[in-house]
Amino acid sequence: MDNLKIPATERSPDVDFDFAAGRLSLRGESYPEDASTVFGPIFAVLEPFLDNAENRDIRFDFELIYFNSSSAKALMNMFQMMENAAGRGVRLEVNWYFAPDDETMKEFGEDFAEDLKSVTFNLVATTPS
Numbered sequence: 001m002d003n004l005k006i007p008a009t010e011r012s013p014d015v016d017f018d019f020a021a022g023r024l025s026l027r028g029e030s031y032p033e034d035a036s037t038v039f040g041p042i043f044a045v046l047e048p049f050l051d052n053a054e055n056r057d058i059r060f061d062f063e064l065i066y067f068n069s070s071s072a073k074a075l076m077n078m079f080q081m082m083e084n085a086a087g088r089g090v091r092l093e094v095n096w097y098f099a100p101d102d103e104t105m106k107e108f109g110e111d112f113a114e115d116l117k118s119v120t121f122n123l124v125a126t127t128p129s
Helices: 035-051 069-087 103-114
Strands: 004-006 014-018 023-030 057-067 091-098 120-125
Touching (some): 014 035, 057 103, 069 091, 103 120
Parallel strands (some): 023 057, 057 091, 091 120
Antiparallel strands (some): 004 014
């Protein structure tokens, strides 16, 4: 499967999926006018990848500074795909990065983590630069 790299825009995150290495990441901000335009290509490759990833270790890093409600729904769909895959034996680790002073992003991570039983979910406070 070909890797997926989509550079960030003013309203959408940087996407870097290295499927061979099992390292996936979303970074930046996500408040697109049309979430399906941004997340459609992501779902189109993520779902088949996870469907065929048995006995693999996969790490997904989320370093989002801000996202809107339509992006939150897309993230929930992604987490559900991951949870389903983990239930089939895929070893999935999510790292949810947040600035130490950003309670909102920390709480979003805690909320997402509550819905995941089979995925390892780490809340990671970033170091100020």
